[in-house]
Amino acid sequence: MEMRELTCIGCPLGCSLTVTMEEQTITVTGNTCSRGEAYAKKEVTDPTRIVTSSVKVEGGVIAKASVKTSSDIPKGKIFECMKEIRACVVKAPVRIGDVVIANCAGTGVSVVATKDVECL
Amino acid sequence: MIYHDLVIIGGGPAGLSAAVAAKESGLDDILIIERDYVLGGILNQCIHNGFGLHTFKEELTGPEYASRYIAMVKQLEIPYQLNSTVLDINKEKEITVVSSENGLETIKAKAIILAMGCRERPRGALNIPGLRPAGIYTAGTAQRLVNIEGHMVGKEVVILGSGDIGLIMARRMTLEGAKVKVVAELMPYSGGLKRNIVQCLNDFDIPLKLSHTVINIDGKKRVTGITLAEVGPDRKPIPGTEEYYSCDTLLLSCGLIPENELTKQIGASMNPVTSGPMVNDRLETDVEGIFACGNVLHVHDLVDYVSEEAALAGKNAAEYIVNEKAMTDEKETNVIKLKAENGVCYTVPQSIETSTMADKLTVRFRVADVFENRSICVYYDGKRISKKKKRVLAPGEMEQVVLLKTSLEEYPDLKEIVIRTEEES
Numbered sequence: 001m002e003m004r005e006l007t008c009i010g011c012p013l014g015c016s017l018t019v020t021m022e023e024q025t026i027t028v029t030g031n032t033c034s035r036g037e038a039y040a041k042k043e044v045t046d047p048t049r050i051v052t053s054s055v056k057v058e059g060g061v062i063a064k065a066s067v068k069t070s071s072d073i074p075k076g077k078i079f080e081c082m083k084e085i086r087a088c089v090v091k092a093p094v095r096i097g098d099v100v101i102a103n104c105a106g107t108g109v110s111v112v113a114t115k116d117v118e119c120l
Numbered sequence: 121m122i123y124h125d126l127v128i129i130g131g132g133p134a135g136l137s138a139a140v141a142a143k144e145s146g147l148d149d150i151l152i153i154e155r156d157y158v159l160g161g162i163l164n165q166c167i168h169n170g171f172g173l174h175t176f177k178e179e180l181t182g183p184e185y186a187s188r189y190i191a192m193v194k195q196l197e198i199p200y201q202l203n204s205t206v207l208d209i210n211k212e213k214e215i216t217v218v219s220s221e222n223g224l225e226t227i228k229a230k231a232i233i234l235a236m237g238c239r240e241r242p243r244g245a246l247n248i249p250g251l252r253p254a255g256i257y258t259a260g261t262a263q264r265l266v267n268i269e270g271h272m273v274g275k276e277v278v279i280l281g282s283g284d285i286g287l288i289m290a291r292r293m294t295l296e297g298a299k300v301k302v303v304a305e306l307m308p309y310s311g312g313l314k315r316n317i318v319q320c321l322n323d324f325d326i327p328l329k330l331s332h333t334v335i336n337i338d339g340k341k342r343v344t345g346i347t348l349a350e351v352g353p354d355r356k357p358i359p360g361t362e363e364y365y366s367c368d369t370l371l372l373s374c375g376l377i378p379e380n381e382l383t384k385q386i387g388a389s390m391n392p393v394t395s396g397p398m399v400n401d402r403l404e405t406d407v408e409g410i411f412a413c414g415n416v417l418h419v420h421d422l423v424d425y426v427s428e429e430a431a432l433a434g435k436n437a438a439e440y441i442v443n444e445k446a447m448t449d450e451k452e453t454n455v456i457k458l459k460a461e462n463g464v465c466y467t468v469p470q471s472i473e474t475s476t477m478a479d480k481l482t483v484r485f486r487v488a489d490v491f492e493n494r495s496i497c498v499y500y501d502g503k504r505i506s507k508k509k510k511r512v513l514a515p516g517e518m519e520q521v522v523l524l525k526t527s528l529e530e531y532p533d534l535k536e537i538v539i540r541t542e543e544e545s
Contacts, residue, residue, distance in 0.1 A: 007318050013512050014314035032511075049319065052168045052181055053295055054267050061157075063270030066167035066183050075323065082295050096187055114167065115183035 006043055010035040019044050048072035052114070053085045055100055060092030060117040067100055068114050073107045080105035092119045125149035125441050127215055127229040129206050129382065132161020133423050134414025134430040135235035136189035141434030142233075143196045147441060151227070152193070152200035153217055159193065159200060160186030161237055163423065165264045168288055170315075174424035185423060209386050211407055230444070231409045231437045234383055234397070235430060238376040238415040240285075246374055248280075250337030250346075259285040259373040263292065272296055274369025278346050279303040280334050282310040282317075284421075284516075286373025291320035293371075300324070301365050304332040304348050306355060309490045311375075311516045313421070334370070335362065343368055376419045386410060393466040394418040400455075401472040401481050402436040403429070411437045418468050418484070421518045425484070456534050463488050463513075463541035464496075472537070474528060481523045483539065487513045491541060496521060499538040500531050509544060 001022045008015040013032060017040045020027045028040040042048075050072050054064035073081060081104050090100050094117040101111040126142055128135045131154030139152050158164060163171070166182030173179055176188065193200065204219040215227045240258040257265075257273055263285065265271045277293050279286045282305040290300045303321060308331045310317055321328050329348065335357050336347040350361035378396045388397040388405040396417040397405040404411050413433035414426045453475035458467045467485045491513040498506045498521055505527065513519065521539060528534060 007314065007322070009315040009318045049323070050169050050179075051295070053292075054167055054270075056270060062268050064268055066181060066267060068167075068169060068181055078295070078323075086296070096184060114181040115164070116187065 004044055006040055008036040008039055010039050047075040049075050049078060051078055051081050051085075051111075053082060055085055055088040055090055055111075055113075057094060057117050058089060058091050059120050060094065061120055062117055065090060065094045065100075065113050065117045066115045067111050069104060069107075070110045070112050073104070073109050077105050077107050081107065081111075085111060092117050121214075122225060122227045123229075124151045124227060125230045126151070126233065126437055127227055127231075128152045128233045128235055128434075129209075129215075130154065130161065130235035130237055130414075130416070131156070131159040131200055131202075132235065132237050132414065133163055133186065133189065133426045134237065134416070134433075135161070135233070136186075136193055137427040137430035138233045138235055138411075138413055138434035138437070139198045139200075140189065140192045140196060141431035142438040143198055143434075145435045145438035145442075147438035150198050152198065153204050153206055153215075154200060154202050155205045157203055159190045159202070162260070165260070165267050166288075167267050168292075171423050174422070175427050182423075189427070206382060209382050209410075211387060213409060230441045231411065233430075233433050233437050234380075234405075234410065234412040234416050235414050235433075236379045236382065236416045238378045238419055240372070241375040241377055243372060246280075246372065248334050248337060250334075251339060253337070253339035253341055253343050255339065255343035255368050256337065256370045256372070259283075259289045259371045262369075262371050263289055266292060266296060272298070273371075274298060274367075276301060276367040277369045277371060278334075278348075278365050278367045279371045279373060281305060281373035281375070282312050282328060282330075283373040283375065284312040284316055286371060287312045287316040287320040289371055289373070290326050291324060294324045294326070298369075300326050301367060302327050302329055302348070304329045304334060306333045306351060306374075307331070309514065309516075313516060333357065337370065343370055346370055376415065378416045378419065380416060383412065383416070388412075391418075391466060391470060393460075394468065396468075398471070399469045401469050401477050402440075403433040403469065404436065404440070409437075409440055411440075418466070421516065425518060428482075429484070454532070454534070456528070457536050458483065459536055459538045460485060461538050461540035463491060463494070464539050465515075467539055472523070472528070474525075477525050477528065479525045481525075482520050483523060484518055484520045485539060486515055486518055487541060488515065490514050493544040494541045495544060497540055497542050498523070499540070500528075500534055501536055502538075507542075513541065 006017040017030045028037045052068045098113040163182035163186035171185040208216040335349045338345040345366040349357035411433045413430040453473045456472045
C-alpha cells in the first residue's frame, strides 16, 4: 500500500488530499468535490503538464520567441523536453502556431511558437 | 496642438480592451499611446499559460492572449503610437508626449483613459540590510531578461516573496537549468495562487518558507549568499532562526504598485489602500472625463478581469464623449459611497452615481487576511441586503459582488453601501 499527500489545484480552496494506492484501487480522501478526486487519480497515475519556455531566434527584433507544448506531456518528460527546447534555434520571422520542434523528446507532442517575432 | 476624442495611455491588456470597447461603442477618433516598441504590455513576457479562461474559454499563454486583442485593435483600425512616453497630463486634458520620431507634442483630448499598469516594489522600498552587489533583480525584470532578451540571470537562486511572479520565476529558472534553493515569504500565507505553488514549487521540490525573510545579503561585486530568518507575528526576525544560503542571485517578488505619477499630476484624488485613483461606477476619476482601468486602478490577479474592467471604462468614455452635453446638464444624481469594512481592504469603485449607473455593477475588492468560513455581506445604510458564504477567502484572490440597479432604486435616499466579511457561527 502506498500513500501520497497532494494539494488539489481544482479551485482556490486547495484541499489537502490523501491518496491511497492498493493494487488496482485508488482511494482519495480530504477532497470536497468530485474534481478533487479526479485530479488526485490523474496526478498519481499519469501526471501531465504543459511546458512553456522560449527558444533562440536568429535575425529577429527580439532574442527569444516564446513556445509551449501543444498539449500536456508526462511530468517525467519535462526536463528531456527542456533539453531540446534549449538547444533549439529558429529563424525570424516567427508566427504564433509555427511548429518549432516536432515530436519533442519522443512524447509525440510538438512545441509551437506562442509569439510573433518579426525580422530585424 | 493635436486633437483627438479619446486618448488611452498604455497599450497593455487594459488599454487594448478599453480601445476595442470604445470603438465598438461607436467612437471613431481614438489614439493609444504606448511607450514600448510593441503593444501587449507585460503579457509579452508572461510566457506561461493560464490566461484567458474567462475571456476566451481556453488556456492561453500571455503573448497569445495579447495577440488576440492586438488583432482586434488592428482589425478595427484603431490608431496607436509606439515608443512614446507621456510626460504630463493636466486637468484641461492636454497630454504632453515625447518620442524619437515626433519629438515633443501636445495632444488635447475630450476624454482620457489611464491604463498605465503597475510596477514592482524594488529593493529600495523593502529595506533589506546588507551589501549592494549585482545579482539582485525584481522577479519581473528577471522574467523579461530570460524570456525576451535571452539572458540567464543566475545559477543559484533564492527568491523573496511568494507572489505569482516569484512562483512562476522559480519554475522558469529551474527549467532553464538554475538551482532555486528556497522561496521565502514574510507573511504566514502565500500571496500567490494555489495552482502556482503546486505546479511551480512542489513539482520541482522547491521549499517554500512562510513567515521568513531575508535579513542579510552577502557579496561585494556579485551576490554570494543571503541569510534568512523566521519572523514572529510582529514580522520581526526571531534571533536564533538564522539560516545561510549560498547563491549568486536574489529575486524579489514583493508586491506591485500602480504606476500613478501621471494621475497625481492631473490632480485626481487617490485611494491610499489601492494606490490607484478614486473612481465612480463609470470608472471615472474625480477629474471629469478622465477614466482609469486595469492595474493602474488596483492590482488584479487575473488578466481576464482587467479586460472586463477596461471594456467598461472604454464604453463609458465613449458615452461620455458622445453625450457630453446631456451628462453635464443632468446634475440630479444621488451619490452613494461604498465602504470596505471588517476584513475587506477596499472596493473599486468607491462611489456610485445613480443617474448613470448601469443595470449591473461589479464591485471588486480584496480581503485583508486568509479567512475560513466567512460570509461576504452587503449593507444598504445599515440594512443587510445580501450574504454569501465563502469557505476560504485569501488576499491573493480578488473577490467581487454584483449590485443591481433595480435593487438600489428601492432605496432612493441611500447614502452608503458597506461591504464586509462576517464570521459564520
